[in-house]
Amino acid sequence: MNSPAFEELKCCLCEGLYKTPMMLGCGHSFCKTCLDEKLQTQLQRKCPSCQERLKPGQNPTPNTLLANLVSRLVLQSKELCETHGEKLLFFCMDCETTGCMVCKDSTKHLRHSFLPLQEAEEIFKNKLNGFLCSLERRFQFLKNEIRRQDEEVQNLKMTHSQMERHLKSQFQQLHSYLESIENTMRDRLRSESDANTKAMERNLCELEKKRERMETSISRMQSKKDTRDARDFLADIKDFLQEFFREQEEEMKTEIRVEAPKLNPGLYCGPIQYMAWESMKKVLQPGLSNIILDPVTAHPALCISDDLTTIFYKPTKLKEENTDTPKRYNTTIGVLGSRGFRSGKHCWMVDVGMNEEWILGMAKDSCNRKGEFDLSPEQGYWTIKRSKDGAYSALSSPPILLPVQDRPRRIGVYVDYEAGQVSFYNMNGPAYMYTFTGNFTESLYPFLSPCENERQRMRVFHLDF
CATH class of the missing domain: 3.30.40.10 (Zinc/RING finger domain, C3HC4 (zinc finger))
Incomplete structure (x- = not known):
């Protein structure tokens, strides 16, 4: 004007x-x-x-x-219209601008769709209301995830404390020989715990920042939606929405997630004494379970030594003897130990030598022994396997490939019944391999299988002093 x-x-x-x-x-x-x-x-x-x-x-x-x-x-x-000086009465849906009666009939807006200001205001406020509802839902989800993240931080710190106490109690028995090893492992645990805690706290900080940005967006959206004057509301609605979409597009690039790295119980709550037993035999307290095998459970094609510690596969034996009993494996090439564990902590070992293929671990008393089935925790088995191609895997559902560097010739199995833990170790190193966790309610028995490989023996290791 x-x-x-x-x-x-x-x-x-x-x-x-x-x-x-x-x-x-x-x-x-x-x-x-x-x-x-x-x-x-x-x-x-x-x-x-x-x-x-x-x-x-x-x-x-x-x-x-x-x-x-x-x-x-x-x-x-x-x-008033800046171009024609007439009163602003309409909103052009194509140009997304306000206009007067002259604008509506001008060639500039030929075949454009016009709405009264109040109707246009209602349409765009409904759109903003939809965006606001979506933001509020995401904001609530974010708050829940922040709460969960904080709980995970506290759980990790508590787990760290429990594992540290376990490490200390184990190393007290070997303190004169293992003081340097104890400090090394505690530092490793602390470093891993600190690294995981810092990663989770960094993520918690990022989630908090994301929440603040979302709160700002909600506030701006609410303020815009509450604008009473239709002309003020619609004056910059296009730029407002474009800026909103740009901000949300950037926000959507970052995922809302909870970081929950776990400290591995197999590394810090395993048989710590036996992890170093090769160099500590003089002070190692005897605790290795001397397992013997149960012939009643053995597949008919398995031969068992007289001392019940060694097995090997012999397919011709299957033709000679094919007696089936309720406890015997009739399809899976396997055998159970004669002694089960119903409580406490136990460790036993198996010499697998240079065998190309084998399976070993723990099985519950009521495990299936007839027909075809998976050796998985769902079927009552907690086992690891070496395949003919040299790959090692934990037989979970689905199987998990294990990063084994040095070929193990002796495998250690550690069971903590109350903690629901079955861990495996390459005793050559020794080196940790894998841990199953669960809730045990019945006796667990050692399980061994040389698979269908003739002349390949598996021997339960007995520790003699």
């Missing part, structure tokens, strides 16, 4: 509409900021327009009338 009246409402210093107009004694008015800056640079305070000096103690006074005129003019200008 460039009418003469409009020009009269401009400050001669900044050439913009008056902002907080102040009047001098001479009758001239200026923006408060403009006048303050001008007077501060003068040695003798004068009116910037007529140069009349201000009397001592004379200060500018607010020009309320002029301020009201400016406010009314600005309000009127919002209601």
Whole structure:
């Protein structure tokens, strides 16, 4: 709007509409900021327009009338089309701009769709309401994940404390020989725990930042949605939505997730004494379970030594003897130990030598022994396997490939019944291999299988002092 009246409402210093107009004694008015800056640079305070000096103690006074005129003019200008000077009544859905009756009939908006301002306002507020609901749902999800993340941090610290106590109790028995090894392993545990804790706390911090950004977005969205004046609401709705979509697109690139790395019980709650037994035999307390095999459970094609410690596969034996009993394996090439574990901590070992293929681990008393089935925890088996191609795997559902570097010739199996833990170790190193965890409710028996490989023996190791 460039009418003469409009020009009269401009400050001669900044050439913009008056902002907080102040009047001098001479009758001239200026923006408060403009006048303050001008007077501060003068040695003798004068009116910037007529140069009349201000009397001592004379200060500018607010020009309320002029301020009201400016406010009314600005309000009127919002209601009028800048191009045609007519009252804004419509919203062009194609251009996403407000328009007057002349705009609606102009060639610029030919075949465009127009809606009354109130209808357009309702449509876009409904859209914002949908976005706001979506943001609030995600915000609630984020808060829940932050709570879970905090719980995981506390659980990790508690697990760390439990494992540290276990390590300390084990090494007290070998302290004179193993003090340096104990410190090394405790440092490793602490380092792993600290690294995991820091990773989770970093993720928690990122989630908190994401929550703050989302709170800001919700606040801005709510503020925009609550705008009462339709013209103010629709004036920048296109830019507002574009900025919102850009922000959300960036936010969607980062995943909302809870970091929950676990400390491996097999590394720190396993048979620590036997992990170093090759160099510590003089002070090692005898605790190895001397397992013997149960011929009643052996597959008919398995031969068992007289001392019940060694097995090998002999297919011709299957033709010679094919007696089936309820406890005997009739399809799986396997045998159970004669002694089961119902409580406590136990460790036993098997010499697998250079056998190409084998399976060993633990099986519950009521495990299936007839027909075809998977040797998985769901079937009552906690076992690992070496395949003919040299791959090692834990027979879970599905199987998990194990990163074994040095070929093990002796495997250690550790059972902590109350903790629900079955761990495997390459005793050549020794080196940790894998841990199953579960909830045991019945006796567990050692399980061995040389698979269908003739002349390949598996021997249960007995420790003699």
